[in-house]
Amino acid sequence: MSPNPGARNIYPTNLLIPITSNGTNPYDNVILLSNNQGDKGYSFQFTFSINKRTVNGFDMNAHYSFGKSFAVNDGTSSVNLSQWRYNETVNGRNFLSTSVSDFDPGHRIFIYASKKFVYAKKKMSTTVSLVYTAQSGAPFSYVYANSMVRDYANSESNDLIYIPTIAELQSMAFLTNTVGTTTYTSQQQKNALEAFIQNDTYLNKHRGQFAERNGAHLPFSNIIDLKITQDFNVKINKHIYQFELNMDIFNFTNLINRNWGRNYYVSNDQFSLLQFAGYSGTTLTPLYRFNPEITHAWSYNNSVTPAYSNRWIGQLGLRFNF
Numbered sequence: 661m662s663p664n665p666g667a668r669n670i671y672p673t674n675l676l677i678p679i680t681s682n683g684t685n686p687y688d689n690v691i692l693l694s695n696n697q698g699d700k701g702y703s704f705q706f707t708f709s710i711n712k713r714t715v716n717g718f719d720m721n722a723h724y725s726f727g728k729s730f731a732v733n734d735g736t737s738s739v740n741l742s743q744w745r746y747n748e749t750v751n752g753r754n755f756l757s758t759s760v761s762d763f764d765p766g767h768r769i770f771i772y773a774s775k776k777f778v779y780a781k782k783k784m785s786t787t788v789s790l791v792y793t794a795q796s797g798a799p800f801s802y803v804y805a806n807s808m809v810r811d812y813a814n815s816e817s818n819d820l821i822y823i824p825t826i827a828e829l830q831s832m833a834f835l836t837n838t839v840g841t842t843t844y845t846s847q848q849q850k851n852a853l854e855a856f857i858q859n860d861t862y863l864n865k866h867r868g869q870f871a872e873r874n875g876a877h878l879p880f881s882n883i884i885d886l887k888i889t890q891d892f893n894v895k896i897n898k899h900i901y902q903f904e905l906n907m908d909i910f911n912f913t914n915l916i917n918r919n920w921g922r923n924y925y926v927s928n929d930q931f932s933l934l935q936f937a938g939y940s941g942t943t944l945t946p947l948y949r950f951n952p953e954i955t956h957a958w959s960y961n962n963s964v965t966p967a968y969s970n971r972w973i974g975q976l977g978l979r980f981n982f
Contacts (some may be wrong), residue, residue: 665828669755696732699758703727706722707723708725709722719757719773719775720772720773724768726765726768727766728766730758730764740811745812747873748801749820766877769795770792771791772791772835773789780807784892784893785891787891788888789887790884791884792882796877797878797879797924798924799876800957801931802821802930802933802957803818805817809896822871823857823863835950839951844892852950876931884911885912887907887909889907891903893905902980902981903980904980904981906975906977907974909973909974914967926959931958934950936948
């Protein structure tokens with residue numbers, strides 16, 4: 661057990677039990693599976709909807725939904741070792757408890773509004789549609805880079821951090837840290853980490869506690885998509901043919917302002933806020949490093965998929981109806 665603040669289980673670096681006459685063990689990654697005897701996961705969700713359509717070409721629907729999802733193990737990996745080793749915990753992967761799921765939906769607002777304008781003796785029409793989607797940020801966990809618990813490997817980054825109080829932070833041991841060409845002293849790292857905690861709503865609220873698995877959330881996202889459809893009705897030999905030219909602008913607000921329409925991302929649902937740099941001698945006093953150049957946990961999603969892109973995307977289409 662490591663000393664306060666943030667006391668937790670610490671395992672020896674070699675967990676192999678000798679089973680042969682010469683004291684060796686030829687096996688590793690032996691995992692015992694059993695049915696969960698403790699807390700169970702659960703979820704709930706509700707949705708509220710409004711729909712309106714008029715004879716003059718106006719169409720609107722709006723939906724608001726809220727849900728919560730809790731799990732012991734989300735089971736997102738392909739093999740049992742990964743199912744076990746990649747869970748964020750305080751005291752090791754054998755001590756899991758119910759926490760917010762990786763798939764917790766949170767709040768979602770969806771509004772669709774469309775207006776069709778008919779003119780030129782019904783030979784032409786223009787339809788303008790707007791879609792607004794607002795979504796709670798995905799949950800994520802604050803963890804250490806490198807394992808303090810050491811129940812699998814020292815290089816693991818799945819140990820939930822302890823969020824120190826102001827006094828506890830000053831008593832923590834930080835090694836000098838060189839980032840690029842700049843070397844930061846212990847006190848500079850403490851001052852920067854204190855500023856980071858104070859500016860983070862979740863961390864500041866839970867000082868003196870262990871971070872919860874998926875306790876933090878990415879920022880709320882707000883995306884507006886625009887679609888303009890131009891119809892041409894042509895009568896040929898008593899038959900009416902329709903040519904439709906459409907233009908989609910996904911993440912339309914980002915076209916207006918490059919700082920709007922942001923989508924946020926954090927790798928593997930976790931962020932390594934602190935680097936665990938080992939223990940001091942036999943006292944099990946943790947040593948840390950912090951990068952003062954870190955300003956926030958998330959990055960911008962660099963996907964080019966319209967639903968997730970951080971940039972606006974345009975698309976032109978042509979349709980012939982007969």
